[in-house]
Amino acid sequence: MxxxxxxxxxxxxxxxxxxxxxxxxxxxxxxxxxxxxxxxxxxxxxxxxxxxxxxxxxxxxxxxxxxxxxxxxxxxxxxxxxxxxxxxxxxxxxxxxxxxxxxxxxxxxxxxxxxxxxxxxxxxxxxxxxxxxxxxxxxxxxxxxxxxxxxxxxxxxxxxxxxxxxxxxxxxxxxxxxxxxxxxxxxxxxxxxxxxxxxxxxKRVPRMSVDELESRRLAGALPVVIDVRAHGDVPMERIPGSMVLDMQGALDSLDALGVAPAEADIVVYCACPNEMSAALLAERLRVAGYARTWALAGGFDEWKRRHGATVPPAAAHPGPGQATAR
Known part of the structure; x- marks a missing residue:
């Protein structure tokens, strides 16, 4: 050889x-x-x-x-x-x-x-x-x-x-x-x-800025906010009012909330570049009929950088979609 x-x-x-x-x-x-x-x-x-x-x-x-x-x-x-x-x-x-x-x-x-x-x-x-x-x-x-x-x-x-x-x-x-x-x-x-x-x-999925989400919260019109980050057994900080949803799981949690596809405003956030995971779930929701769905621009990191107010790990409790994330 x-x-x-x-x-x-x-x-x-x-x-x-x-x-x-x-x-x-x-x-x-x-x-x-x-x-x-x-x-x-x-x-x-x-x-x-x-x-x-x-x-x-x-x-x-x-x-x-x-x-x-x-x-x-x-x-x-x-x-x-x-x-x-x-x-x-x-x-x-x-x-x-x-x-x-x-x-x-x-x-x-x-x-x-x-x-x-x-x-x-x-x-x-x-x-x-x-x-x-x-x-x-x-x-x-x-x-x-x-x-x-x-x-x-x-x-x-x-x-x-x-x-x-x-x-x-x-x-x-x-x-x-x-x-x-x-x-x-x-x-x-x-x-x-x-x-x-x-x-x-x-990139085709529309983004909502952190400022716009905060404005809606202050006006009492907070959309359904979904946390699609990877979660384990250790509680993680979350945006106040958000629910945890497995991006590969069923969407039954939204039905349980009484969220109608034609009426729901939904914002999905993650902690990855280009809001990739959030955009993937947002696209899936839009295909399922939830047309008014956005990915949060900058994700959780941008929210925390701009506002710093999160649900602390010790106080975080399972949201309506938490069960599907386990």
Missing amino acids: GELQALLENHGLMLVFLNVLVEQAGLPVPAYPMLFVAGALGVQETGPSIGAVLAAVIVACLIADTGWYFAGRRLGQPMLRTICKVSISPDSCIRQTQSLYLRVGPRSLVVAKLLPGAGALSTAMAGMTGTPLPVFLFYDAIGALVWAGSGLLIGVVFSDFIDAILEGFSTYGHMALVAVVGAFLVFLAWRSWRRFRLLRIT
């Missing part, structure tokens, strides 16, 4: 370590294919041992993830907004990751690396929610072991097929490299297009 196999055999452990470290730091450089190769070479005893690769992967993950952990602890919500802005994953996937961590806690770190776009967000959530560092490191190490072990196992099972791929790389050289880079660029373009398309759809 020529120079390629020689490179992998002589420097495979360092290549795996650097690849995993860069990926876990947040760059779109997938490390899973490298784990396939490491597993195939390990079982053939022509590369680093599988045990050594596992150790290198766990160390690399702990280094990168600890950085995300302390960034989440120090920066909090702005850190999540930054991740949402630079991520090419749909914002709905990001929200689902937040919801998973809030419901399951640090145990979600065991599977987080197996979920697209969830790794860095889950580790940042661990810091934000005050997960003790030893607990975080314990579950993160298990998660790294599960993630790396699955990749290495695939490499072991399909070692002959991976052998053929490496042979093709050695035979066709630059052409094979161009094909791999081209496929990766196509993948990035597809993910970016999906995100752009989602943003374009949600």
Whole structure:
């Protein structure tokens, strides 16, 4: 297999370590294919041992993830907004990751690396929610072991097929490299297009400013205000008068309130860039007949920045839609 196999055999452990470290730091450089190769070479005893690769992967993950952990602890919500802005994953996937961590806690770190776009967000959530560092490191190490072990196992099972791929790389050289880079660029373009398309759809949903919502409240004409953020078992601050609703759940809570589609003014808010989650639920409500529905411009963060008056966690009680959010 020529120079390629020689490179992998002589420097495979360092290549795996650097690849995993860069990926876990947040760059779109997938490390899973490298784990396939490491597993195939390990079982053939022509590369680093599988045990050594596992150790290198766990160390690399702990280094990168600890950085995300302390960034989440120090920066909090702005850190999540930054991740949402630079991520090419749909914002709905990001929200689902937040919801998973809030419901399951640090145990979600065991599977987080197996979920697209969830790794860095889950580790940042661990810091934000005050997960003790030893607990975080314990579950993160298990998660790294599960993630790396699955990749290495695939490499072991399909070692002959991976052998053929490496042979093709050695035979066709630059052409094979161009094909791999081209496929990766196509993948990035597809993910970016999906995100752009989602943003374009949600841009059509009208926004209501925080000032207008406050004016309506002072005039005694407060719309139905829906909180669509990810909620866990720990109560969260909310805009006064708001109800919690699962954006994927049924809309029975609105019917229970006696809200008629033709008469209801509804404002939906979240805490994500571009009001993505709020706009998605608002669009769903508009399709269901609630034509006078808005997403709150700037979301919860803008409300708190402008007014600061929220329902404190200790006093927050389940709204009419809270049951669907559990």
